Amino acid sequence: MDYPEPIAKLIDSYTKLPGIGSKTATRLAFYTLGMDEKDVLDFSKSLVSAKKDLTFCSVCGNITENSINPCVICRDVTRDQDTVFVVENSRDVMAMENTRDYHGLYHVLNGVISPSAGTGPEDINLPSLIRRLSEHQEIDEVIVGTNVTAEGEATAMYLARLLKPAGIKVTRLAHGLAVGSDIDYADQLTLIKAVQGRTEL
């Protein structure tokens, strides 16, 4: 026996989301039936709107509304125009912006170089970074803020080798212990990096 078609289709849609199997999808679908009609309609509309009204900034690759391109950060002339912070995705931009500590520009790769997944430099938003750097000679530092994973490190290395000969300072975010963390809970690689990057008091 199958569920009535409307709910079977909804279960099917939920299953397409990452990390959601058929059991969870069924639970979510039945939960949806019990939600306020307004919330369900809002959900339905926001799905279409997010897909149709958003695009990637033509300058930095960050997510932005179709009507605001280049994005608000690229348009903001009060920001430091000489530093570009390279990140993997728009969520990283948000995390950094929420610290209110960085006032330069961004470049969102929307991916990382990953030979195992067949993703090369041309497959991510990297050629546009090279173009941007050659068109804007005022940019003198590129901060590489890719994740501390094999792919993130490989991408950082690639950028350093590519940009250093052009006289651009390429820096990498510091590796070490998280603030508030216990040394005995830190993993070995983080500890090793923390020792290597120790600073004088």
Added chain:
Amino acid sequence: MDYPEPIAKLIDSYTKLPGIGSKTATRLAFYTLGMDEKDVLDFSKSLVSAKKDLTFCSVCGNITENSINPCVICRDVTRDQDTVFVVENSRDVMAMENTRDYHGLYHVLNGVISPSAGTGPEDINLPSLIRRLSEHQEIDEVIVGTNVTAEGEATAMYLARLLKPAGIKVTRLAHGLAVGSDIDYADQLTLIKAVQGRTEL
């Protein structure tokens, strides 16, 4: 800084689902942006359709399409009309139907009696069960298939006390070890129930 409005709204909608916090909602929202447009439109439509095209069966309370009421099971005259299987929700009906071992009718409570949550017998689909039993004298057994939780057991007890005096046989699903399970992994209450309900070989 906030995300562009279309994605902020979508994150907000995902957050309204059970078990999904803001981090997961953000991940799902960004995943949605990368999905096929067709899949997103299907998802959007299925949300509205599940909410608008489904209702509860006027006889048993199971979920059914607006155009098929009473539901397919209640309409099926080849099913045993003398047994009613009482369950908490439509997912339980599906689980039982998939065994292809039960051929009677169902009654879906869409809830359980829970004094701690303030849910009494009148707040779930129970009055309609009483009405159904009085109108259909051919029903001579009620199988109580509520979950093996405090609320499920309380609901089973309530039904037994209410229906037995009316001469209706009230049975409860057997408690015991799951097929294929290890005794040493079973919890104590299950083991105790398995001993109490032991059968002669």
